[in-house]
Structures are given as structure tokens and as C-alpha cells.
Amino acid sequence: MISVDLATTAKRELNQALHDLADDTPKTRWQVLNPQGQHALVAGLDAPISVDILGHAGYYCAGMNQQASVTIHGNVGVGVAENMMSGRVHVKGDASQAAGATAHGGLLVIEGDASARCGISMKGVDIVVKGSIGPMSAFMAQSGNLVVLGDAGDALGDSIYEAGLFVRGEVKSLGADCIEKELRPEHKATLRRLLDAAGVGPEISVEEFRRYGSGRTLYNFHVDNAAAY
Amino acid sequence: MDISHIPQTLPRFSATFDPHTLAEIRRAAATGIYDIRGGGTKRHLPHFDDLLFLGASMSRYPLEGYREKCATDVWLGTRFAKKPIHLKIPITIAGMSFGSLSAQAKEALGRGATLAGTSTTTGDGGMTPEERGQSQVLVYQYLPSRYGMNPDDIRKADAIEIVIGQGAKPGGGGMLLGQKISDRVAEMRTLPKGIDQRSACRHPDWTGPDDLEIKIGELREITDWEKPIYIKVGATRPYYDVALAVKSGADVVVLDGMQGGTAATQEVFIEHVGIPILAAIRPAVQALQDLGMHRKVQLIVSGGIRNGADVAKALALGADAVSIGTAALVALGDNNPAFEEDYHKLGTTTGAYDDWHEGKDPAGITTQDPVLAARLDPVEAGRRLANYLAVLTLEAQTIARACGKSHLHNLEPEDLVALTIEAAAMARVPLAGTSWVPGTTSF
Numbered sequence: 007m008i009s010v011d012l013a014t015t016a017k018r019e020l021n022q023a024l025h026d027l028a029d030d031t032p033k034t035r036w037q038v039l040n041p042q043g044q045h046a047l048v049a050g051l052d053a054p055i056s057v058d059i060l061g062h063a064g065y066y067c068a069g070m071n072q073q074a075s076v077t078i079h080g081n082v083g084v085g086v087a088e089n090m091m092s093g094r095v096h097v098k099g100d101a102s103q104a105a106g107a108t109a110h111g112g113l114l115v116i117e118g119d120a121s122a123r124c125g126i127s128m129k130g131v132d133i134v135v136k137g138s139i140g141p142m143s144a145f146m147a148q149s150g151n152l153v154v155l156g157d158a159g160d161a162l163g164d165s166i167y168e169a170g171l172f173v174r175g176e177v178k179s180l181g182a183d184c185i186e187k188e189l190r191p192e193h194k195a196t197l198r199r200l201l202d203a204a205g206v207g208p209e210i211s212v213e214e215f216r217r218y219g220s221g222r223t224l225y226n227f228h229v230d231n232a233a234a235y
Numbered sequence: 236m237d238i239s240h241i242p243q244t245l246p247r248f249s250a251t252f253d254p255h256t257l258a259e260i261r262r263a264a265a266t267g268i269y270d271i272r273g274g275g276t277k278r279h280l281p282h283f284d285d286l287l288f289l290g291a292s293m294s295r296y297p298l299e300g301y302r303e304k305c306a307t308d309v310w311l312g313t314r315f316a317k318k319p320i321h322l323k324i325p326i327t328i329a330g331m332s333f334g335s336l337s338a339q340a341k342e343a344l345g346r347g348a349t350l351a352g353t354s355t356t357t358g359d360g361g362m363t364p365e366e367r368g369q370s371q372v373l374v375y376q377y378l379p380s381r382y383g384m385n386p387d388d389i390r391k392a393d394a395i396e397i398v399i400g401q402g403a404k405p406g407g408g409g410m411l412l413g414q415k416i417s418d419r420v421a422e423m424r425t426l427p428k429g430i431d432q433r434s435a436c437r438h439p440d441w442t443g444p445d446d447l448e449i450k451i452g453e454l455r456e457i458t459d460w461e462k463p464i465y466i467k468v469g470a471t472r473p474y475y476d477v478a479l480a481v482k483s484g485a486d487v488v489v490l491d492g493m494q495g496g497t498a499a500t501q502e503v504f505i506e507h508v509g510i511p512i513l514a515a516i517r518p519a520v521q522a523l524q525d526l527g528m529h530r531k532v533q534l535i536v537s538g539g540i541r542n543g544a545d546v547a548k549a550l551a552l553g554a555d556a557v558s559i560g561t562a563a564l565v566a567l568g569d570n571n572p573a574f575e576e577d578y579h580k581l582g583t584t585t586g587a588y589d590d591w592h593e594g595k596d597p598a599g600i601t602t603q604d605p606v607l608a609a610r611l612d613p614v615e616a617g618r619r620l621a622n623y624l625a626v627l628t629l630e631a632q633t634i635a636r637a638c639g640k641s642h643l644h645n646l647e648p649e650d651l652v653a654l655t656i657e658a659a660a661m662a663r664v665p666l667a668g669t670s671w672v673p674g675t676t677s678f
Contacts, residue, residue, distance in 0.1 A: 021456050045449050050386060050457030066440070066453040070386040084449075085440035089384055104440040108381035110425070126439040127381060129425040146435060148425045165433070167426060225430040226413055227268070 008033055013040040017047060027053040029073075045083065048076055051093070065102075068095045071112060087114045090131055103140070106133045109150070115204045122159065125152045128169055134204035144171055145181065153200050155210065163218055171218040172197050174210070185221040193217055270502040271410070273335075273591030273601060275403050275494045275538065275561060280511040282494070282539055283548045285658030286651050287667060291639045298636040305632040306642040309556050311533050312394060312463020312486040315455070319463055319486070320372055320394055322556070323352025324628045325643060326546060328620075329491075329537055329560035330376045330396060330467070332358025334411050334420045335498030335591065336564075337608035338365050339616075340600040343567050345369030346613060347620025351628075356396060356558075359409050359434050361423050362388040369617070374465065377454070379408065380434035382424040386457060394487075395454055396465040397447070399476075402495030402512070402538045404504045405469030409434030412499065414594040417603040444479040451484040465489050470515035470538065471508075477522040481532050489558065490519050492538025496561040498601065499592030512538035512549070514661040517648075520553030529553065530644075543630020550631070551646035552662060559627075566623035567616040568598045 010020050020038065027033060037058040041047055045064035048057050051074040059067070062080035071090040078086070081099035090109040097105075100118035107123065109131030116124075119137035123145060130149045138156030145161070147169035157175035164181020170193065171184075180186075189197075194212045201210060248254060259270065291297035298305060312319035328348045333341050335358065342365040348355040354372035361383020367373055375392030377384070389395060400406060411420070411432040421428040441450045451464055466480040467489035480488045492512025497505065516536055523529040536549050537558035549557045561569075570578075572585045577597035581590065591601035599610035635643050638650045652667040653659035659666040660673035670676065 018456070018460075022459060025459060046453040046456040049453050052386070065446075065449045069453050070389075070457055072386060084446070085453075088440045089381060089386070091386065107440040108384060110385070123439065127435065129381070145439075146433070167430075225427070227431050 007035045007037060009037050009039060011039040012042060012044065017044050021046070021049065024048060024051050024053070024055070024057070024074075027055060029053060031055065041080070043083070048074070051076070062099070071095060081118070086116075087112070087131075090114065100137070101135075105135075106131050109133075111150075113200075113203055119156065125150075125169070128152065132200050132203075134200055134206070136204070136206070138175065141178070142181070144169060144184075147171070151196060151200060153197065153204070153215075155206070163220075165224065166218075166220045168220060170196065172215045173218065174215050177216075177218070180218065183221045183224040184218055187217045187219045189215065189217045271412075271499055271592055272502055272505070272589040273497060273499050274505070274589045275496040276506050278506055280494065280539075281513050281655065281657045281661055282511060283513060283545045285513070285654045286548050286662055286664065287654060288544075288547070288551075288634055288638055288650050289652060290637045295639045297639050298641060300633065300636055303636065304641060305636050307628055307632065309533070309644070311465075311535075311556065314486045314528075314532055315460065315484065316394075316463040316486050317459075317461045318393075320354060322354060322372065324624060325550060325556035326351075326540075326624055326627055327353050327374075327535060327556055327558045328355035328563050329495070329558040330356035330358045330374070330398065331560055331564075332360040332409075332411075332498065333363045333366065334358075334360040334415060334424070334603070335601060337599055337602055337611065338363055338419075339608050339611040339613045340564070340567060341366045342369050342613040343611065343616035343620060344563060345373070346617025347563070347566070347624065348372070350617065350621035351624035353624065354393065357388075357392075359411075360420065361385065362391065363423075365613075367391055369613075376467075378434065379436060379438045380424075381439070382426075382432075382434070389454070389458060389462075392462060394463040394465060395458070396467050396489060397451070397454075397485075398467045400469035400471075400491075401467065401497060402469045402491030402493045402509050403497035404500045405471045405509045406436060407500055407504055407508070408436035409497075410499050410592070412592045412594075415592070415603045420603060444483045447483040455484075463487055465535070467491060469493075469495075470510050470512060473510075473515040474518040474522045477519040477534070478526060481523065481526050481528050485532060487533045487535060488519070488523075489535045489537065490515055491558075492536070494539030494561075495537050496564075511661070512536055513658060516549060516552040516554055517661070517663045523553075530555065540627075543627045543632075544634060546627050546631040547634040547643065547646055548651065550643050551650050552648060555644065562623070563620055564600055566620045567600055568611060568619070569596070569600050571598050574598055 041061040043064045049069035052072040056075040059078045064083040066085045068076040075094045077096040084102045085104045087095040088107045090112040092111045094113045097116045101120040103121045104123045105120045106114040108127045110129045114133045116135045122140035124139040124143040126145045128147045134153045141159035144163045148167040151170045154173045158177045161181035163184030197212045309325040349371040356374040374394045378398045413429045463486040465487040466485040468476045470492045493509035533555040535556045536554040574597035596602040599608045651664040
């Protein structure tokens with residue numbers, strides 16, 4: 007385990023050291039002390055390593071992550087795991103806005119709540135939020151899955167494309183062209199897989215969730231739909 | 236009663252309801268949808284044509300045209316980037332997407348720019364191997380949609396351009412209609428084939444200049460502070476936008492006037508939102524000067540650059556470089572008279588074709604149709620672009636030497652006068668034959 011204390015080491019030095027790691031690096035386990043809410047911590051990783059951040063992180067923590075497994079033992083600011091391509095980011099606390107924004111792959115797990123625009127423009131990432139999510143989440147979500155064990159705020163899935171949304175609690179309102187859909191066996195299998203991956207036990211049944219997705223009525227512009235825009 | 240001998244009133248068209256306006260009303264009434272097209276504004280605007288260079292005479296020495304050097308190079312990204320860009324000429328190729336353009340056109344832009352010693356730029360939809368492979372210096376656009384956004388591509392780029400807006404549609408997002416969403420375009424953008432693709436007008440994970448500063452910090456961390464970071468804005472409030480871009484940590488500001496083109500947007504947006512580049516440069520330069528950042532944060536201006544005189548005038552007003560889009564496409568072969576028969580079948584004519592969103596471009600440039608795209612030879616088209624860039628450079632040098640300048644960057648507002656009061660006010664140079672700069676000095 008390599009330990010880096012940000013009370014005495016600059017963030018730039020930490021990020022550079024992590025960027026310099028090769029795919030076959032033996033330095034696979036790292037921990038970061040005293041993150042003090044700094045921004046862009048461990049952003050741009052591309053190596054099969056694990057990093058534990060012991061404390062709160064600022065904006066864009068683990069942004070554009072590839073391969074790495076990052077666990078934040080605290081809360082995170084805006085845009086955690088934004089544009090993640092692969093790997094896993096696990097937030098033990100709450101997340102601010104735009105968690106997992108535009109991410110193409112990997113798994114983002116948030117133990118607490120996530121604020122507005124969670125999963126905005128997501129492009130293939132899987133996101134599991136064990137608490138609730140704020141308004142305008144999954145706006146223009148293109149691909150991937152967003153699983154919410156709690157409630158969802160206003161305008162969930164507005165202008166959604168082909169992402170899958172699963173919400174166990176209440177949905178305050180659905181956005182334009184987002185509709186409830188049948189939860190078929192293949193969706194239940196996907197949901198169970200994601201719950202298992204996020205460490206959610208069998209005490210939470212997939213039957214408790216409702217599925218939402220695109221009504222596909224706005225895919226090609228038609229003047230009669232103008233009021234929806 | 237015989238009235239044949241009485242002079243008749245001639246049919247008179249309204250200046251307000253002119254034939255174009257009438258046709259547009261009828262079209263709107265028939266379809267219920269606004270007109271969408273490509274390109275930039277087509278209306279007459281105060282432009283560089285309204286400025287003239289004074290040239291050297293008794294009080295200034297000119298340089299010999301074929302003997303004395305007039306340098307043209309430019310450094311971009313010297314403020315923070317470890318690896319700033321050095322271009323041979325101050326004329327770059329603007330961002331245009333694969334999707335809006337064919338892969339052949341993107342390759343040709345890369346080839347032409349490389350031959351000329353300048354940079355080209357990706358667009359919405361990501362980086363193609365053809366483009367990266369043929370572009371010696373490639374700027375990677377970071378857009379609100381993040382279609383095809385990939386950290387591997389960011390690392391392959393030579394600079395990053397964060398797009399806030401563009402001159403054709405400041406405040407507007409993008410659109411790529413279903414006709415152009417081919418299998419390859421759909422895959423790169425993670426979208427179903429054939430749908431009308433909408434690009435967001437705001438970035439998904441930051442709002443305002445304070446957040447942008449943090450976002451730029453993230454991009455710098457991810458690229459280990461190596462790459463210059465540009466911010467591109469459509470010209471609307473250039474003084475404040477440039478000041479905020481500097482505050483946010485930009486290395487370079489790209490300022491696009493309303494003459495700048497787009498792949499597709501509403502005609503009403505193109506013609507009625509934003510300001511001409513002539514009106515935007517001086518406020519932008521003023522912001523840089525007020526912050527002590529002129530020539531430290533470089534300014535690239537675009538929108539209606541057509542010839543070396545335009546290049547020279549933009550630089551004289553304080554820009555460090557210019558960028559071309561529409562003119563580059565024309566150099567490749569856009570609106571080529573050789574395809575007049577095809578343009579006629581599409582209901583238009585050479586020089587007026589602007590339905591780039593429909594994907595039926597006879598010249599094979601603004602299309603994803605493989606048969607049409609095959610009409611464009613990327614090698615030959617790249618050569619034409621390189622030739623055109625060389626002419627722009629030679630023309631700008633000709634003017635600079637006549638003004639006694641040994642570098643294009645030595646051109647200055649004092650070398651210019653304006654032909655109209657409007658241009659004098661916008662460019663903040665005197666009306667020709669007077670010492671009057673409207674808004675600055677009394678007549």
C-alpha cells in the first residue's frame with residue numbers, strides 16, 4: 007500500500023505519479039490522506055490500480071477514469087467520475103451534481119444521495135445510487151443504466167435516448183419523452199447484476215423497482231411535438 | 236374608355252415583404268417548421284471590406300516585397316501549457332465535426348493544414364483516425380454533448396478547445412439530422428442510427444466561469460499541464476466573455492463572429508443572434524489589454540475570413556491568429572460549379588447551396604453518403620486547401636510589407652482607416668480622410 011498525504015504532497019505530484027503507472031505496474035494499491043476537498047483528485051487514471059481517498063473530495067474526482075478502482079471515504083463535489091470509460095468509482099458518502107456525467111463505461115456506486123443531473127448525458131456507464139437523486143437526472147441519457155434505491159426528483163430522464171432507468175422509490179415527475187416501461191425478465195437480470203455489483207444484498211428485490219426509458223417520440227423532429235421541446 | 240395611352244403604375248415589390256420574405260412565409264405556412272440550413276449569415280454586414288490599409292509613404296518605410304522578410308509564425312498556448320503550439324502561419328482551420336463532414340473532407344482538412352504548417356480542429360462527435368493521422372497539429376474540441384469524448388483522444392491531441400459557443404448560433408446547441416447519422420457516426424456518438432441528434436447548448440458538468448476554472452484545472456491535471464487550453468465563444472459580449480475566459484484560466488481565446496458557419500441550425504438563429512466579427516475584435520483586445528494579457532493569452536478570431544486582406548486586418552486589430560471554416564470548405568470544393576446540374580436538382584445553384592444538414596452535398600463534403608463522399612479526393616482537396624492557405628499568407632505579407640512590417644503581428648490599428656462610420660465605430664479606427672473615431676473622438 008502506497009500512502010500519499012496531501013497535507014504534505016501537492017495534488018499535481020499525486021496525479022502525475024498515478025499517470026506514470028504502466029498497465030503492469032506492481033504499485034497497485036494506493037491511499038490518499040487529507041484530500042481536503044481538492045478538485046480533480048486522481049483524475050485521468052488509466053491503470054488497473056485501487057485508490058482509497060480517506061476524506062472528502064471536490065469537483066471531478068476520478069474524472070475520465072479508466073481501469074482504476076477508486077473509493078472515496080467521504081462526500082464528493084460536482085462531476086464525480088465524469089466521462090468515466092471503465093473501472094469503478096465508489097462514493098461512501100453523498101455526491102453533488104452531475105455525478106457520472108457523460109460517462110461511457112464502468113460502474114459508479116454512491117452509498118448516499120446524489121444531487122441534480124445525476125447521470126446527465128450518460129453514454130454507457132452503470133450508476134447505482136443507494137439514496138435518492140435530484141432533479142433533471144439522466145437528462146439526454148444515451149446508454150447505460152441508472153439504478154436508484156431511493157427517490158428521483160423532477161424531470162427524470164428528460165429527452166432520454168436508450169439508457170435504462172430503475173427507481174425503487176417515488177419519481178417526482180418524468181421529463182419529456184421519458185415513460186414507464188415494463189420490467190421484463192432481461193431487465194430484472196440486468197438490475198440484479200448491478201445491485202450485486204454495488205453490494206446490495208438479496209433483501210432488496212428487483213420486484214421493488216419500476217423501469218423508465220425513452221418513449222422515442224422525439225427521435226425525429228415533428229412539428230406536432232413542438233410543445234415538448 | 237380607352238386607357239391604353241395612360242401611363243401605368245409599374246408592379247412594385249415591397250422592401251419589407253421582399254420576394255425572399257414572401258417565399259419564407261409561404262414555406263412556413265405550408266410546413267409548420269422553421270427553416271434549417273448550414274453556413275453563416277448571408278445578410279450584408281459591416282465587415283473587413285469596410286477597412287483600408289494606409290500603406291507606407293513619406294512618414295513610414297515599406298519593406299521590399301521579394302527581399303525583406305515578413306515573418307508569419309505564431310505561438311499559441313504560452314500562458315500555462317508546457318507544450319505550446321508553434322504554427323508557421325496565423326491561419327488555423329476551425330472545428331468542424333465528422334458527421335457534419337465526410338471522413339474524406341476531415342482528412343483533406345488535416346492534409347491541407349499540415350502542408351501549410353498550421354492546425355486543424357475536431358468537432359462534435361470526436362476524433363477520427365483519418366483526421367489524427369493526417370493532422371500534424373490537431374486541436375481537440377471539448378463540447379457540451381461530449382459525443383465521442385475519450386481521454387485517450389485528449390491525450391493524442393495537441394491542444395484542447397472548450398467550446399462555449401460559435402458565431403453562427405451563440406447560445407444554441409447543435410443538431411445533426413437523421414439523414415447524416417450513418418452507422419459510423421451513430422457508433423461514435425453512442426446514438427441510434429437515423430435519429431435527429433441534438434447537441435446540448437450547455438456543458439453538463441459545469442455552469443459559469445467559476446466552475447469552468449475548476450473544469451480547466453481538471454483538463455490540465457488529466458493532460459499533465461502539457462496541452463494549451465482554448466476557450467471558444469460566439470461573438471456577443473466580447474469584452475466580458477474574453478475577460479471571463481482569461482479569469483477561467485484559458486491559454487487561448489477563440490472568438491467567432493456571426494459570419495462563422497455551422498453544419499445546421501435555424502435560419503432565424505444564424506441571421507439574428509450574435510454580432511459581426513468586425514465589431515467584436517476591438518472589445519476583445521481591450522479586455523486582454525486591460526488585464527495585461529494581450530499577446531500572453533492569444534486571441535484567434537473567425538467568421539468571414541476570405542482573403543489575405545481579411546487576415547491582415549484581423550491581425551492589425553489585435554488578433555494573434557485567424558481561423559477559417561467556410562472558406563476552407565470552398566477550397567476543398569464546396570459549391571463547386573462543376574456540380575451545377577446536381578445543385579439544380581436540389582433546387583438551388585452553385586454558390587447558394589446551404590442545405591448541408593440534408594447530407595446530399597454533390598461535392599461530397601457535407602455528407603455521409605459513401606457514393607457522394609467518394610467524389611472528394613482527400614489528397615487533391617488537401618492540396619487545394621494548402622494552396623489557398625499559401626495565398627492568404629502571401630496576400631497578408633504583401634500588405635504587411637507595404638505597411639513596413641517585418642512580422643504580421645506588427646500590423647496595428649494605426650495602419651487602418653474605415654470607409655463607413657459604422658466600420659469606424661466598430662473597428663475603432665478613423666473614418667478615412669478624417670481623424671474621427673466615432674464613440675472615441677469628437678468629429
